Amino acid sequence: MINNKSKYSQLIKDEAQRLGFLSCGISPSGFLEEEAPRLEKWLKNNAHGEMRYMENHFDKRLDPTKLVEGSKSVISLLLNYFPSEIQNPESYQLSKYAYGTDYHFVIKDKLKELLHTIQTEIGDVNGRAFVDSAPVLDKAWAAKSGLGWIGKHSNLLTQKVGSFYFIAELIIDLELEYDHIVSDHCGTCTACIDACPTEAITEPYVVDGSKCISYFTIELKDNIPSEVKGKFNDWMFGCDICQDVCPWNRFSKAHSEPLFNPHPELLDMTKKDWEEITQDTFSKVFQKSAVKRTKFSGLQRNINFLK
Structure with missing residues (x-):
């Protein structure tokens, strides 16, 4: 049975x-x-x-x-x-x-x-x-x-x-069959720790959220502190650095969810386009995006900080 x-x-x-x-x-x-x-x-x-x-x-x-x-x-x-x-890698960057x-x-x-x-x-x-x-x-x-x-x-x-x-x-509220924990495969690799420009990964497995680029560009509502100026590597919303350098992400495969596809204009925008972005363009490109969380004024603040 x-x-x-x-x-x-x-x-x-x-x-x-x-x-x-x-x-x-x-x-x-x-x-x-x-x-x-x-x-x-x-x-x-x-x-x-x-x-x-x-x-x-x-x-x-x-x-x-x-x-x-x-x-x-x-x-x-x-x-x-x-x-x-x-x-475009030469442009300001959004988290994927x-x-x-x-x-x-x-x-x-x-x-x-x-x-x-x-x-x-x-x-x-x-x-x-x-x-x-x-x-x-x-x-x-x-x-x-x-x-x-x-x-x-x-x-x-x-x-x-x-x-x-x-x-x-x-x-x-239903009892089910439970899965087993898998082992850690980071080994001696420290690629993510070495690559973080704001040194937010303070020790293996510990991230100081208040030093993370994602925190500064999304969560922080005040002005971004001047001591991190020049450390954002062109990230204007979120940051993928620690994931981009991780060897395991060589195995990432493209998603098949049409709703996650970017607005056609997004991928080709240059730094100049971002610096001149209007409220109308922001509303059109990010109509249903998580970027709306930072609002037009927040994105402008981030871009001005990167200039």
């Missing part, structure tokens, strides 16, 4: 694949014992800078049963965003994840469909979908679900496809 946990887990993974997810792993919902002291230390060191929201819901961050009452399983999913074409439609919308729709299938095929299952939008330690859960290991740059890494993908979760 087929074990129901096994049957349901396979059904979920098959549906995730049909929806275009790169991979799907499952772990038991519960307290993240190893992450608790790490998170506490990271916050105590003020490595979150002005991202004060990181201090909120400490208990919920570490225990999804406090976030989704009665939850039994955390289903972690990866969605590839590695582009087939990249920006921001080329197309804001991932929150794209993934949320897929997760709703996945939950609907689970409820239709299995029955009365309750749960919530999360895409980087609630106190969920997504990288920790993805690693716990066997989808990869946390690299020295603190991103999730896999041997087959590197790290250019989004992570999302479905936390549900």
Whole structure:
């Protein structure tokens, strides 16, 4: 007789694949014992800078049963965003994840469909979908679900496809078959640590968020401190340096999600085009993009800082 946990887990993974997810792993919902002291230390060191929201819901961050009452399983999913074409390397740079439609919308729709299938095929299952939008330690859960290991740059890494993908979760009140943790394959490599121009990776596996180019160009609302002038390597929104230099990203393959394709004008824009960008062009090129988060004024501030 087929074990129901096994049957349901396979059904979920098959549906995730049909929806275009790169991979799907499952772990038991519960307290993240190893992450608790790490998170506490990271916050105590003020490595979150002005991202004060990181201090909120400490208990919920570490225990999804406090976030989704009665939850039994955390289903972690990866969605590839590695582009087939990249920006003009001589231009100001955007993080690759921001080329197309804001991932929150794209993934949320897929997760709703996945939950609907689970409820239709299995029955009365309750749960919530999360895409980087609630106190969920997504990288920790993805690693716990066997989808990869946390690299020295603190991103999730896999041997087959590197790290250019989004992570999302479905936390549900159904017991399933759980996956095993995979081993770390960073070895003695320090490419990401050596390449970071602002020295944000303070030691292997520890990133000081308040020193990261992504933090300065997206999260920080005040003026960018003058001491980091000249250290941004032309990154105006986010930064991919630590991922670009990672040897495992040689295996990245182009995504097949049309919504992640960039606006046609984006790839060809020169530095001069960016410096002269108007509110109208910004609204047209980034109509549904994550770049809207920094607003036109924020992008202008970043570009002026790079000039």
